[in-house]
Amino acid sequence: LAKTTQPISMDSYEGQEVNITCSHNNIATNDYITWYQQFPSQGPRFIIQGYKTKVTNEVASLFIPADRKSSTLSLPRVSLSDTAVYYCLVGDPLSGGYNKLIFGAGTRLAVHP
Amino acid sequence: NAGVMQNPRHLVRRRGQEARLRCSPMKGHSHVYWYRQLPEEGLKFMVYLQKENIIDESGMPKERFSAEFPKEGPSILRIQQVVRGDSAAYFCASSPPQGDSYTGELFFGEGSRLTVL
Numbered sequence: 001l002a003k004t005t006q007p008i009s010m011d012s013y014e015g016q017e018v019n020i021t022c023s024h025n026n027i028a029t030n031d032y033i034t035w036y037q038q039f040p041s042q043g044p045r046f047i048i049q050g051y052k053t054k055v056t057n058e059v060a061s062l063f064i065p066a067d068r069k070s071s072t073l074s075l076p077r078v079s080l081s082d083t084a085v086y087y088c089l090v091g092d093p094l095s096g097g098y099n100k101l102i103f104g105a106g107t108r109l110a111v112h113p
Numbered sequence: 114n115a116g117v118m119q120n121p122r123h124l125v126r127r128r129g130q131e132a133r134l135r136c137s138p139m140k141g142h143s144h145v146y147w148y149r150q151l152p153e154e155g156l157k158f159m160v161y162l163q164k165e166n167i168i169d170e171s172g173m174p175k176e177r178f179s180a181e182f183p184k185e186g187p188s189i190l191r192i193q194q195v196v197r198g199d200s201a202a203y204f205c206a207s208s209p210p211q212g213d214s215y216t217g218e219l220f221f222g223e224g225s226r227l228t229v230l
Contacts, residue, residue: 034217043117043204043221044156087155093217103148103156 022088138207
């Protein structure tokens with residue numbers, strides 16, 4: 001599984017757009033990029049997954065440049081309820097090792113009024 | 114469709130006692146994973162199981178920890194002779210069998226918080 005690097009923490013204010021970038025220089029050809037969100041005292045929750053270019057759902061967008069060595073999770077117009085830890089994971093869902101889904105320390109996002 | 118159910122949500126044990134944590138996966142899910150999370154840290158993989166089989170236990174301490182996922186009933190994570198360092202949140206996750214729409218997404222429970230006095 002590719003190692004990922006993301007900022008330890010970020011601060012934002014309500015209504016702003018937040019972009020969290022994750023570096024994964026050793027990403028392999030079959031690897032996908034997946035982001036999870038974890039609220040305090042809860043289990044992580046899947047947010048979005050992508051392979052290349054841009055993916056958008058009702059919660060977030062994921063931007064992946066052509067070289068795929070990084071990715072950016074974009075949260076539009078954050079609210080206080082978006083305060084959470086965000087984890088970036090990289091791996092091939094069909095490989096045996098993916099089952100371990102290595103979670104790093106994640107990025108602690110604090111949204112202020 | 115109920116989510117992943119873990120119990121107990123909170124468990125207090127004294128040093129030397131045993132802790133048993135239970136996890137019922139989502140309906141139709143045949144894969145179960147256990148993770149441990151220390152305060153202010155990320156989740157650390159412990160073990161991956163399918164029904165009646167341990168597939169990968171490389172993240173589980175060799176001593177005192179065991180896991181099972183029987184043919185009937187929930188998956189159990191068992192910690193014998195607990196020590197203070199075992200205090201953590203233990204999360205269970207499940208995933209469906211691989212198929213056409215498989216993404217590798219894990220569905221997590223709310224966790225079981227173990228406190229060792």
